[in-house]
Each structure stands twice: as structure tokens, then as C-alpha cells.
Amino acid sequence: MLSIEHLTKRYGDTEAVKDLTLELSLNEILAIIGPSGCGKTTLLRLTAGFESPDKGWILIDGVEASTPNHLIEPYRRSLSMIFQDLALWPHMTVKEHVEFVLKKNKLSRGDINLKIDRNLEDVNLNGYGNRRPHELSGGERQRLAIARALASEPTYLLMDEPFSNLDSILKDDLQELLLSLKNHHEMSIMYVTHNIEEALALADRIAVINKGRLEQIDTKDNILNNPKNNFVRRLLRIK
Template sequence: MTRAVPIELKSLRWSVGNLTILHDLSLTIAAGEVVALLGPSGCGKSTLLKLLAGLLQPSAGELWIGDRCVASARHCDAPEQRHLGMVFQDYALWPHMTVAQNVAFPLRMRGVSKSTARLQADAALAQVALADFGDRKPALLSGGQQQRVALARALVAKPAILLFDEPLSNLDRDLRETLVHTMADLLRAAGITAVYVTHDREEASTLADRIVHLAQGRIVSITHLKGNPHAISRVS
């Protein structure tokens, strides 16, 4: 297992022209901590996740992952340099590949041999209870199953950090309740540092050690759920 790493936002800002979307956010996420970002539509949750992922560059401030400053207004490490996995709302599976090929894809990109990648993909699929689905095409799976494939694909490369953007919002309520527990268990077992975007308070409370409440691009409050003694938080 990869060692979990902390994440630190130091007065992180993101602006488009004169419009500031995220206002100088400061927050420390401890290694292995699960933080939920909760807030209304348009408050900046996905934008913050994209900054963490390296899909956007900050306008000011610094983003640290472990002991490295990965992004500031002057430089920005590419997503693949950050050793993280991402799970989005729309699954984003390749339709022409089988389930196992989808899960093996991040490993193949790193030069892992076909047979080793398949073995590791099968192990990741077993973790999300889809051991028998490897040879199917994603289109033949239900929404909940497809999202579990996306989760297996994010887990397979044993990332230090996992980022989730409303991964369950396309699913019906019963399935959401089951999957949120599956995800909570997997995150705890893997000890991965995770940031989970949602606008569902219940989902956030099930998963997170802390809930960071965002409104209009600012951190307005933080709820401690499990009281991680290593977590330091600052509200700017």
C-alpha cells in the first residue's frame, strides 16, 4: 500500500479575469484523513477538486502534497505527477474496452505488463465485489456497477490520494446508501487521504472525518466527526 500523504492549502485562490471563484482557502488535511467538501451548487467544490487534481492552476497561494509544493501561480505539477486517483459523477469508462481493461488501463499507461495488470485489475474488481464482471463491456452493467468499476480503476494504482466529485449523484437512493458504505469501508481499509465532494449531508457524515462547508468560494465552517487528533484546520 502507498503511504498516505497530507494535503495543505495555503491561501489558495482561483480567479477567472476579475472574478474570484475560490477566495484564499487555507486548510490542512492529515495523511489518511477523509474530508468531505459540502456546499450548494456553484460554491466552488469541483473547482477546488480540479486544483487538487492539477486540472487547474491556482491564481495565488500554494498547494502542498506531502513535502512538495505541487502548485502555485508560478508552477503546476501535472496530474500524473501527483499520484492520485479520481472518481467522477459520470463514471468516464471507455465503452470499447472490457471492464477489466478499463481497470487495468492506469497500470498499462505506466508500463505494467498485460498479465500483471490483469491480475491487479481482477484484485481491484474483487475489492468492489465485481470479480465476475471483468470480461463484460461497461454498457452491460448497471449505473451502480459502473461506478464501482470506476472506483476499482481509481484504487488499482494504489494512489496516495483519492478525489471524488459527487460519485453517487446519478444513482438512486438505495444504491447510494449501499455504495457510500462500501466506499467508506474501502477508504478506511486503504488508509488513503481522500477529498469527497458532495451536496448530500448524509453522505458526507457517513464518509468523512471532517466536513468542510463551502459557500461562495469560502470555507464557512468545519464539522469534526471523528476527531482526528492529527488534523489541523484553519478557517481563512
């Protein structure tokens, strides 16, 4: 389990995240939704270990990963992150993206090749190994980002609005793929989005954030049937 307790992050006089507490359970998709600038991406960056909190702490599988005075580096956490812009490497082929992650595990050449093939097959990119990002479609680049993220076999996957620039058909296909991969790899996903339909399609639970504060966290059905306040009702377009 990934536990976030009383987390606060300040930039100057601005509190981007305010006394926020939530948990991500095993094999769960938790959607983090809220308007632009509400602290969603800051929460992901804190969880990944790219930034330190000013108050509070983050526990990953019972291990203290982040406090104001202690920070486990991102690469030592059992998680991967997919950024909104995907952060693919233009000079690397599809195969090299996955290989870069696997080489850190000091595997044999044979094991690396086997894992590359399996990773690319999982995301339907087998046969694309020698292409570079500019030779891929938008959906294929998304799948490459997922393959690279899963190469380290993370327990937790953090996603920052990865499907926001895709058309509805591609988005639906990738949502189905993501659900399949989540079940196959038995991982948990923290999924940031401002798209309500996306959150409802993917998530087991939804966390609503407003101005850095957690307004409500609950299952989809409970949050739709019992919105806590006017902000949640308006954001989810509940009449």
C-alpha cells in the same frame, strides 16, 4: 498530508475560490459541502492539477504541487479523481479500464492480470471483466470507476458527487464499500457533495464552502454542535 494554503482561482472578474486554506490528513475522509456554484468542483480540479491557482499553493506530502508559476501534472501526483459523470470509456471492457492504468507502471503481463483480478474483487466486479459500461448497472459503473481510480494505488482520492444519481439503497451500499476500501488501502478522500446526509455518513471532517470561501471546517460533531454562523446552520439544517 495534502495542504492547501491561501488558494485563489479567478475566471475573469469572478473569484471561484477565495483565499482558501485546509488540510487533508492521512486516512481521513473530508467532505466538501456547499450550494451549487460555490467552488467545490473548482477546488477539486485545482487539487488534481487540472488548473493552476492565481494565488496560494498546494503541497502533497510536502512537495509543492501547485503554485501560480509551477504545476505538477495530474498523472505525477499521488492521487486519483472520480468525476461526477464517471468518465468511463464506452469502447473498453471493465478489465481494460483497470489495465489501462496498470500499463503505465510497466508491469509484467502476469502482475497486470493479478492486479486486475484483485482490483475487481475489491469492488465486487469479479466475473464482469469482459463487459462494457453500457452492459453495467448504475451501481456497477460506480464500482468500475472506483476500481479504475484505485488501480494506481493513490494516497489521495478525489470524488466529485459520484453517488448523486443513485437511489438510497445503492448509495448506502457504495458508501459502505468506500469506507471499507479507504481503510484497506489506507488512503485519504476528499469528497465533494451537496447532500448533507451523505457527508454525515462518510466524513471524518466537514468543510463548508460558500461563494468560494471556507466558512467552517471541523469534525462532524463539532460542526453540528457549534456551527460558526447562520449560513452553516442553515446548510446543515441545524435548528
